[in-house]
Amino acid sequence: MSLRLHHKILGSGPPLLLLHGLYGAGVNWQGHARTLAARYRVLLPDLRNHGQSPHALQMDYPAMAADLLALLDREGLDQALVTGHSMGGKVAMTLAQHHPERVRALVVADIAPVDYALDDREHTHILDSLQHLPVADLSRREDADIALARAIPEAPVRRFLLMNLERGPEGFRWRIPLDILRQALPTLVGYPETGAPYEGPALFIRGERSDYIRNADRPLIEARFTRARLMTLKDTGHWLHVQAPGPFGQILQGFLDRHADHGPGDPP
Template sequence: MQLHYREMGAGSPLVILHGLFGTADNWQTLARRWSERQRVILVDLRNHGRSPHTPEHTYELMSQDVLELFDSLQLTNVTLLGHSMGGKVAMRFALDHPEKLERLVVMDIAPRLSDMRHQDEILAGLNAVNLSTLQSRQEADDALARYIPQVDVRQFLLKNLYRRDDNSFAWRQNLTALTTNMSRIGAEIMDDQPFMKPTLFIRGGKSDYISPEDKLYGIPQLFPNSQVETIPDAGHWVHAEAPDRVFELVDAFARQSDSI
């Protein structure tokens, strides 16, 4: 699958994978800052943004998608960064193709299983928006608000809403596929062989996506050459809530030698 991507800057490559319901555009501000020092490639994962839509949505397939992008761009010695769902894609890719990476950055997600029940209201809200009769973005926001009280979450989701050439509305993400495959998005990342290269986990102090048990057991088993950095005042969208600190942590990590 040919994933949609955009790139900026020059030098050693930093590839960024967004989270569930996100797009490459969510990372533009930080990408511009990093691109002053290195080449940055922002990727739309399958069923998101401007990348192709398919009924299938698994980490094995998404890892293969990323491999095809790496091969088409002839990428080597890459720093791969993924947030949330994109972090699980990044972990799966690192375990599948360690030779392609120099180091790995995972943002606010652990390799463990998630039942994904925390997404129920978001899915209900998105599926409540009737695209066939929708007349305005405000109307879509009103439909979402019945399920999602947080204004910032609704604004994030509405970034996926766009007008087609015939002036009708559509979602950038493949809502049907994501709804159908939600349990697979929560799947555990497992492997017999750990990823031995330097790995940085960045977690929000107000988020529970990486637990104390994850730090002690789950993460070190698969990523023994790893460290976990906590940004105390940030939640799950740590890169949006603490962009300066995320910039500093990733920039410093990308410039380190091969050991932490």
């Protein structure tokens, strides 16, 4: 059963879905969305169990793709350009493979259609660290940052994760369901085996310092996305759209502009 996703819409023009990664929310794309809104109708959904969207025990890619189909249907959209980063990239790929008629073109940021089961220790560590944080005893958000510093020394990572900490009537609480995400982790690091190859335009952008898209993954990408192009963004890691927003944005908009269905009088 699909969920009614919380989302924001910016701008007008050809519809464009921007999908966030694990622990994120639609707001993660807001900087790029403001720029793209000059030419596109940008939809920023919070995926299930993230942001302000509903929680559900089922947490797999076909279910998340179904949520997006329901969103497109509610907005009266037959097709959309779809861009996703990390987990959002896997949702975007699943949508394209299972419902190719709804995806005009696809952009995947630093993730491949493969199983990362051997690399899930990082996420297990993150979820353990968040679950062991005594949120009920916190009086200030800064206390959470201090308490997490030993387990997660990277300040940018802590700031990103702590965006999910909110103050309720009875004190601080996690906005994301940590138990559900922990249970779903083996599924989230994988990728669905079913689905026909997507034959529409597809661009995969990887960070030069990231190993999420390896050269060995290229044959599988091209088998599942027959018109796929692969580009490497220099001097960037997994968070390439945040670490190099200018170059990433230029690549993204150039690809979207080539494949969008602009109406009469709109830019080509």
